[in-house]
Amino acid sequence: MVRLNASWLALPLIGFVVVTLVVPIFSLAKLSVYDATVADALPKTTAALRSWTGPELPDANTYAVVAAELIELQENRELGRVASRVNRIASGMRSTISKTPRRFRRSEEERADLALIAIDEKWGKPQIWYAFKQATQAFSSRNFLQAIDMRIAPDGSIERAPEYQRVYVSLFLRTLLVAVAVTLLCLIIGYPMAYAMANSSPLWTRFLLVLVLIPFWTSLLVRTTSWIVLLQQQGVINDILVFVGLIPDDERLTLVHNMTGTLIAMTQVLLPFMILPLYSVMATIPRNLSLAASSLGANPFQSFIRVYLPNSLPGVAAGGLLVFILSIGYYITPALVGGSQGQLISNLIAYHLQSSLNWGLAAALSVLLLLGVFVLYVIYDRLIGIDRMKLG
Amino acid sequence: MNGSWTKSLAWLVTLSTSYLFAQESVTVVSFGGSYAKACIEGYHKAFEAETGIKINLEDYNGELAQLRAQVEAGAVTWDVVDAEGPQLVLACDEGLLEPIDMLNLPPSPDGVPAEDDYPPGTLTECGVGGLYYATIVAYHPEVFPASEPSKIEDFFDIDSFPGRRAVHRNPQAVLEIALMGDGVDPSDVYDALRSEAGVQRAFASLARIKDQIVWWEAGAQPPQMLADREVSMAIAWNGRIFNAQMLEDQPFKIMWDGRVVDTGSLVIVADAPNLANARKFVEFASRAESQAGVASHIAYAPVRYSGFNLVGNHAVTGKPMKPHLPTNPDHGGRSLTFDVEFWVDNRDELVERFTSWLSR
Numbered sequence: 001m002v003r004l005n006a007s008w009l010a011l012p013l014i015g016f017v018v019v020t021l022v023v024p025i026f027s028l029a030k031l032s033v034y035d036a037t038v039a040d041a042l043p044k045t046t047a048a049l050r051s052w053t054g055p056e057l058p059d060a061n062t063y064a065v066v067a068a069e070l071i072e073l074q075e076n077r078e079l080g081r082v083a084s085r086v087n088r089i090a091s092g093m094r095s096t097i098s099k100t101p102r103r104f105r106r107s108e109e110e111r112a113d114l115a116l117i118a119i120d121e122k123w124g125k126p127q128i129w130y131a132f133k134q135a136t137q138a139f140s141s142r143n144f145l146q147a148i149d150m151r152i153a154p155d156g157s158i159e160r161a162p163e164y165q166r167v168y169v170s171l172f173l174r175t176l177l178v179a180v181a182v183t184l185l186c187l188i189i190g191y192p193m194a195y196a197m198a199n200s201s202p203l204w205t206r207f208l209l210v211l212v213l214i215p216f217w218t219s220l221l222v223r224t225t226s227w228i229v230l231l232q233q234q235g236v237i238n239d240i241l242v243f244v245g246l247i248p249d250d251e252r253l254t255l256v257h258n259m260t261g262t263l264i265a266m267t268q269v270l271l272p273f274m275i276l277p278l279y280s281v282m283a284t285i286p287r288n289l290s291l292a293a294s295s296l297g298a299n300p301f302q303s304f305i306r307v308y309l310p311n312s313l314p315g316v317a318a319g320g321l322l323v324f325i326l327s328i329g330y331y332i333t334p335a336l337v338g339g340s341q342g343q344l345i346s347n348l349i350a351y352h353l354q355s356s357l358n359w360g361l362a363a364a365l366s367v368l369l370l371l372g373v374f375v376l377y378v379i380y381d382r383l384i385g386i387d388r389m390k391l392g
Numbered sequence: 393m394n395g396s397w398t399k400s401l402a403w404l405v406t407l408s409t410s411y412l413f414a415q416e417s418v419t420v421v422s423f424g425g426s427y428a429k430a431c432i433e434g435y436h437k438a439f440e441a442e443t444g445i446k447i448n449l450e451d452y453n454g455e456l457a458q459l460r461a462q463v464e465a466g467a468v469t470w471d472v473v474d475a476e477g478p479q480l481v482l483a484c485d486e487g488l489l490e491p492i493d494m495l496n497l498p499p500s501p502d503g504v505p506a507e508d509d510y511p512p513g514t515l516t517e518c519g520v521g522g523l524y525y526a527t528i529v530a531y532h533p534e535v536f537p538a539s540e541p542s543k544i545e546d547f548f549d550i551d552s553f554p555g556r557r558a559v560h561r562n563p564q565a566v567l568e569i570a571l572m573g574d575g576v577d578p579s580d581v582y583d584a585l586r587s588e589a590g591v592q593r594a595f596a597s598l599a600r601i602k603d604q605i606v607w608w609e610a611g612a613q614p615p616q617m618l619a620d621r622e623v624s625m626a627i628a629w630n631g632r633i634f635n636a637q638m639l640e641d642q643p644f645k646i647m648w649d650g651r652v653v654d655t656g657s658l659v660i661v662a663d664a665p666n667l668a669n670a671r672k673f674v675e676f677a678s679r680a681e682s683q684a685g686v687a688s689h690i691a692y693a694p695v696r697y698s699g700f701n702l703v704g705n706h707a708v709t710g711k712p713m714k715p716h717l718p719t720n721p722d723h724g725g726r727s728l729t730f731d732v733e734f735w736v737d738n739r740d741e742l743v744e745r746f747t748s749w750l751s752r
């Protein structure tokens with residue numbers, strides 16, 4: 001009974017999580033498969049195209065319905081919204097749709113098909129009508145297909161996008177690769193650092209802790225810019241290497257504006273998220289465990305591998321998960337220091353969210369990213385066991 | 393005693409009047425930095441003095457998500473937004489902006505009606521053109537002691553003009569420059585880009601220098617790369633290069649040949665909370681004097697014909713501004729006007745294609 005009462009105290013937090021996380025994620029998921037803008041704005045066209053399957057052009061009556069509805073939309077200033085939706089499926093259709101009601105004369109209604117084709121020859125192409133029909137379908141998998149570089153062919157089958165247009169799958173893979181590499185680098189650098197913090201005098205521990213925390217107090221952009229100053233070809237590190245004669249002046253190393261720069265800058269930015277959970281777990285490992293191992297005949301290596309490492313694994317698990325998930329969503333640092341390889345999947349999500357306003361595709365990409373992280377989380381749980389994870 | 397009583401009364405009155413005046417305000421959202429400073433000095437202060445309407449200036453980075461969220465949630469806090477290129481047209485299409493036909497734009501100082509004082513294409517359904525800026529090629533003259541680059545083809549000629557090149561990681565304006573650098577006449581650029589062969593030609597032109605390109609993301613990067621000699625030439629925005637020349641005494645030079653000129657506009661948000669003030673603000677900002685005022689602080693040219701003639705000297709250094717404006721006819725060379733309609737139609741596809749090309 002006491003337990004039940006206590007759990008009520010978590011209600012505000014649960015409510016908060018539902019409102020700020022669960023609801024947005026579901027509306028996001030809905031956005032990725034449902035967009036009724038065109039169907040609502042063009043009900044008669046939607047109905048007329050439902051029975052049309054091609055490959056020949058729709059009949060003259062359908063053309064007349066389209067023209068009439070587009071004119072009505074223009075009068076209500078709603079044409080642009082429809083035009084931009086169709087444009088996402090067939091590039092260039094925005095201007096075709098925008099100019100059609102302006103140039104169409106009521107007297108041409110009898111042969112609306114000829115009139116529309118005269119306004120823009122695109123109206124005479126079956127593949128444009130397939131795109132138009134797709135846009136009238138409120139429920140659609142096209143955003144998810146586009147997010148994995150596929151598309152719906154005119155005959156309704158699913159095909160791969162042309163090679164020059166394939167971009168999202170390789171960005172997902174690159175994002176995953178960068179996240180794994182950064183996590184491993186953080187672990188390699190962070191583990192000895194956390195060990196040193198956990199096993200030195202209190203004064204040293206405090207000093208090292210400040211060193212870890214200082215980067216937290218500096219703005220992300222300042223840190224990123226500093227890396228550019230350090231790493232560029234005419235930068236500090238190359239200058240030193242040339243000065244001490246390790247490399248000739250005309251063969252300076254390319255350390256930034258490529259993948260190397262991305263990995264260096266992201267590892268430095270995310271390192272504290274690895275060190276802090278590692279340290280807090282290591283600080284609780286009793287020192288006499290290692291002493292006991294030695295007294296039972298283990299050499300230092302054995303005692304580390306068989307006693308210390310297993311005890312520190314919960315910290316490795318927590319730090320690894322934190323760094324991995326943070327690096328999956330990272331994009332400002334890679335964009336600035338990554339050169340031609342500097343774009344990750346989040347850059348494209350941000351583009352579709354903020355520039356192209358194609359929230360459906362942004363949502364589909366986000367849902368796939370979320371699912372990917374979830375799958376990795378399950379694998380991770382099987383391998384390490386999430387209940388063993390400790391943040392401190 | 394009496395004195396302090398009057399003082400507190402005066403304080404109270406000030407407080408309450410400032411509260412009243414706070415009601416009369418307009419929220420203007422713009423790009424921040426040196427551009428925002430130029431607007432404040434150029435005409436915001438004059439607007440506040442003349443109308444008594446207080447300007448709340450907010451920064452944004454040109455992205456539309458917040459605007460769309462405000463309008464769709466029915467909780468609009470922005471009134472006027474500085475917008476550019478395809479963003480403006482997209483927002484207008486989405487119904488996020490008020491049409492500008494309700495505005496009463498002022499005539500030029502010598503009485504030319506507004507519609508004859510704006511170049512074609514600068515007054516759109518939802519946007520009032522304010523300034524011109526250009527994407528240009530800048531270079532460090534000390535890197536080329538023998539002969540300096542003079543034409544856009546030189547940017548793509550690594551043999552004659554060695555050194556790395558800074559290029560914006562964005563197809564907009566870059567594909568155009570790539571085509572001009574391959575010898576396409578500015579008047580044919582967008583016809584070419586509307587065809588598959590033209591797009592391939594633009595990418596092929598970029599591919600010739602791909603291994604020498606340092607890609608940049610933020611407008612502050614190219615002047616920095618030039619200053620650090622990371623690159624010998626850079627595709628950059630003329631305002632940023634101007635600031636480096638004027639305020640940091642950098643010896644950079646702008647090669648005006650092959651420039652791409654784009655328009656920045658003011659728009660009014662749909663259902664703006666201070667609609668009447670927003671209209672007054674945009675009308676004031678559209679005066680030739682306001683546009684020329686901005687151009688005395690930063691190298692963005694007034695859109696209005698009459699505004700260009702009013703431009704004088706730089707407010708900080710006192711040097712004449714006209715030679716630095718992207719629309720100055722004395723620049724000569726080839727100039728291309730950025731085609732917003734083309735990019736609204738094709739941007740998504742070309743951004744995907746560009747990103748895919750970069751990874752290869």
